[in-house]
Amino acid sequence: MNLSRSSMWFVAPAVFLMFILLIAPVFVAAILSFTDYSLGNPDFNWVGFKNYAAMAKYSAYKKMFSASLLYVIIVVPVSVLLGLGAAMLISSLRFGGEAYKAIFFLPVMATLLAMAIVWEFTLDPIVGVVNAYLTRGCDVGWWYQFISGAWYGADPTTSWYGNGCNEGFPLWIGDKDYALFTIAFIGVWQAFGFNMVLYLAGLTSIPRELYAAAAMDGADSAWERFKLVTWPMLGPTHVFVITITSIRSFQVFDTVEALTRGGPSKSTYMMVYAMYEKGIQQNLVGIGAAITVVFLVFVLALTLTQVYFVNRKVHYS
Amino acid sequence: MASIRLESITKAFGRTQVLNGIDLDIADGEFLTLVGPSGCGKSTLLRIIAGLEKQSGGDVNIDGKTVNDIRPSRRDLAMVFQSYALYPHLTVRQNLATPLQLRDMTFTERLPIIGRLAPGYSGKRAAIRDAVKNVSDTLQIEHLLDRKPGQLSGGQRQRIALGRAMVRDPAGFLMDEPLSNLDAALRVHMRAELSALHRSLGTTFVYVTHDQAEALTMSDRMAVMMDGEILQLGEPDEVYQQPMDIRVARFVGSPQINIVTGDMDDDGRIAFLGVKLARRPSDGTTGRISIGLRPEHLYLHPHTPGKTFCGELVYKENLGSEVFLYIKVADTEDNIIIRVNPTEAQSIALGDETHIAHEPGKALIFNDQGRRITLAGSPLGEDAA
Ligand SMILES: Nc1ncnc2c1ncn2[C@@H]1O[C@H](COP(=O)(O)OP(=O)(O)OP(=O)(O)O)[C@@H](O)[C@H]1O
Numbered sequence: 001m002n003l004s005r006s007s008m009w010f011v012a013p014a015v016f017l018m019f020i021l022l023i024a025p026v027f028v029a030a031i032l033s034f035t036d037y038s039l040g041n042p043d044f045n046w047v048g049f050k051n052y053a054a055m056a057k058y059s060a061y062k063k064m065f066s067a068s069l070l071y072v073i074i075v076v077p078v079s080v081l082l083g084l085g086a087a088m089l090i091s092s093l094r095f096g097g098e099a100y101k102a103i104f105f106l107p108v109m110a111t112l113l114a115m116a117i118v119w120e121f122t123l124d125p126i127v128g129v130v131n132a133y134l135t136r137g138c139d140v141g142w143w144y145q146f147i148s149g150a151w152y153g154a155d156p157t158t159s160w161y162g163n164g165c166n167e168g169f170p171l172w173i174g175d176k177d178y179a180l181f182t183i184a185f186i187g188v189w190q191a192f193g194f195n196m197v198l199y200l201a202g203l204t205s206i207p208r209e210l211y212a213a214a215a216m217d218g219a220d221s222a223w224e225r226f227k228l229v230t231w232p233m234l235g236p237t238h239v240f241v242i243t244i245t246s247i248r249s250f251q252v253f254d255t256v257e258a259l260t261r262g263g264p265s266k267s268t269y270m271m272v273y274a275m276y277e278k279g280i281q282q283n284l285v286g287i288g289a290a291i292t293v294v295f296l297v298f299v300l301a302l303t304l305t306q307v308y309f310v311n312r313k314v315h316y317s
Numbered sequence: 318m319a320s321i322r323l324e325s326i327t328k329a330f331g332r333t334q335v336l337n338g339i340d341l342d343i344a345d346g347e348f349l350t351l352v353g354p355s356g357c358g359k360s361t362l363l364r365i366i367a368g369l370e371k372q373s374g375g376d377v378n379i380d381g382k383t384v385n386d387i388r389p390s391r392r393d394l395a396m397v398f399q400s401y402a403l404y405p406h407l408t409v410r411q412n413l414a415t416p417l418q419l420r421d422m423t424f425t426e427r428l429p430i431i432g433r434l435a436p437g438y439s440g441k442r443a444a445i446r447d448a449v450k451n452v453s454d455t456l457q458i459e460h461l462l463d464r465k466p467g468q469l470s471g472g473q474r475q476r477i478a479l480g481r482a483m484v485r486d487p488a489g490f491l492m493d494e495p496l497s498n499l500d501a502a503l504r505v506h507m508r509a510e511l512s513a514l515h516r517s518l519g520t521t522f523v524y525v526t527h528d529q530a531e532a533l534t535m536s537d538r539m540a541v542m543m544d545g546e547i548l549q550l551g552e553p554d555e556v557y558q559q560p561m562d563i564r565v566a567r568f569v570g571s572p573q574i575n576i577v578t579g580d581m582d583d584d585g586r587i588a589f590l591g592v593k594l595a596r597r598p599s600d601g602t603t604g605r606i607s608i609g610l611r612p613e614h615l616y617l618h619p620h621t622p623g624k625t626f627c628g629e630l631v632y633k634e635n636l637g638s639e640v641f642l643y644i645k646v647a648d649t650e651d652n653i654i655i656r657v658n659p660t661e662a663q664s665i666a667l668g669d670e671t672h673i674a675h676e677p678g679k680a681l682i683f684n685d686q687g688r689r690i691t692l693a694g695s696p697l698g699e700d701a702a
């Protein structure tokens with residue numbers, strides 16, 4: 001046996017496992033997306049692009065795309081900027097930084113499903129603390145004046161808050177105008193601690209001498225130093241944080257499943273939830289697989305963008 | 318142009334005292350080197366002059382004005398860092414322009430597009446372009462202007478860092494070991510170039526290094542620092558030839574000065590390794606003394622009682638133009654190092670017994686506190702043996 005043959009025997013198990021565990025499932029999903037297979041059925045029919053056509057045709061799937069995209073568009077920038085802000089504040093602390101880190105990281109560590117239950121109680125229109133306090137605030141004169149804008153001469157009843165006092169406050173996850181934003185809020189709450197930790201790592205890797213150089217060169221304000229040193233030096237971190245947060249936001253599932261089940265009227269019908277509903281609950285494996293493939297294309301596109309930026313722009317060489 | 322004056326500067330980080338009352342007068346246009354072993358507080362002192370670090374006590378004066386509360390960029394000093402600290406995301410051209418943009422252009426003028434509309438924008442732009450061009454001509458870095466720092470060699474980065482400091486035409490330069498990341502040959506070359514630059518600019522240079530060779534070759538005056546104090550301040554020749562403290566004698570000079578312990582007989586005469594010095598301490602010092610002998614002041618000599626001491630040759634360090642002999646002498650801890658010329662070195666083999674004499678008047682005597690002792694009837698050190 002010559003050398004190259006024997007070397008193939010050595011890599012074969014790893015390649016085999018990689019294929020079976022990592023690549024094959026994607027292929028299987030891709031193949032299933034062209035069928036009408038249901039779990040338990042002995043066989044299936046090829047249906048061509050029918051599943052994909054359905055995705056383009058029915059409004060439920062249009063809502064799925066717009067809900068997913070809107071969710072990502074809200075959660076990514078907000079949680080990234082909050083994460084960066086928190087990281088910069090914490091790293092400028094002389095003491096107490098560790099405590100803040102632990103506290104902000106709590107939502108990341110806690111199971112989102114368990115936390116979703118807490119949020120469900122908090123946001124409940126009848127017994128939840130949010131609406132209870134909002135309602136109580138209506139009777140506190142200065143607070144009502146302040147929030148409803150009466151202090152600068154606006155008509156309080158036309159403001160959001162004044163309206164809420166009269167007509168009742170939103171149902172949050174039960175209201176199709178608010179549900180997605182509420183879910184996105186919880187998404188931000190959960191994600192920014194993670195981004196903060198990544199940014200903290202990025203901040204510690206900035207050489208202190210660069211700040212000294214910036215101070216000598218006349219970057220006198222904190223904003224100038226941020227612009228000249230902090231922001232550009234965090235380049236690789238930005239790309240990583242944004243990509244990871246986008247992928248994780250695309251994958252949002254727990255909160256949807258626990259709080260809204262895609263409703264009301266599909267306003268929170270996000271992709272992974274749709275996959276689950278179609279492919280598992282309704283046993284429409286073909287359409288579930290088609291959603292999966294589209295989902296993977298999105299994620300792949302994000303990842304490739306990251307690779308592009310990492311190679312091109314942020315490595316400064 | 319700037320003279321810099323430090324008055325009893327102290328600095329403590331928490332409970333660690335790093336600087337213990339530094340007084341220093343740096344003349345306008347002077348090249349002053351702060352030299353000392355690692356951790357003695359050189360960088361800290363330089364950062365205090367720059368304003369990057371706040372002193373715990375004492376005053377920094379620049380041109381007669383106290384600048385304790387003036388921010389770094391307003392002190393009109395420029396700094397070159399050991400790691401160069403170039404902005405890695407900017408091209409060399411932008412790196413060089415940054416200090417000028419920050420100093421000369423207003424916030425609005427620096428905004429990407431709106432800035433162009435500001436009155437005076439194009440004039441300032443042109444002035445900055447000219448300044449960058451001048452500096453890159455002087456340092457011969459025009460061909461690097463469009464590269465990023467990551468695409469440059471260490472030596473090139475060093476030049477850019479120098480350029481960024483020069484472009485503002487500051488009143489003084491502060492340099493923190495700017496050559497320590499370069500290879501030996503380039504370092505020697507840059508030493509000459511920095512000296513030339515200093516002559517042509519005529520500005521004050523404060524230069525920090527732990528390399529005594531850099532201090533000796535470049536400076537007008539050097540300050541030897543140790544443990545947060547300046548032990549000696551003077552011209553390089555003076556510091557080398559007349560060290561006032563045994564730590565200075567040990568630090569300055571390569572290879573190191575030979576230190577041997579000596580005795581004083583009842584008569585006050587100094588003897589070491591069987592050699593007697595003719596002169597006595599002027600101040601009647603008694604107790605343990607140390608004698609410092611530089612390698613170039615020792616030579617091979619036929620055995621003469623009272624004048625030579627002997628030892629065994631254990632190692633020859635051949636530097637081509639000169640050879641250092643390491644000689645094991647009984648009763649001394651370290652080998653005695655002597656400098657000879659290559660022909661002399663050939664006449665003697667490892668393991669040979671050798672006899673050594675010292676040049677009269679060159680022995681440096683230190684008391685048990687390590688302070689220099691003057692010898693009677695002669696100025697410092699001139700003790701005709
Ligand atoms: N920010 C700081 N916090 C605490 N201690 C510090 C700090 N900066 C410096 N020190 C201490 O101060 C002392 C002097 O440091 P400094 O950097 O001035 O030394 P140095 O003479 O420049 O040494 P080197 O030649 O290695 O650069 C060191 O013991 C160092 O540990």
Ligand SMILES: [Mg+2]
Pocket residue numbers: 359360361493
């Ligand atoms: Mg230092």
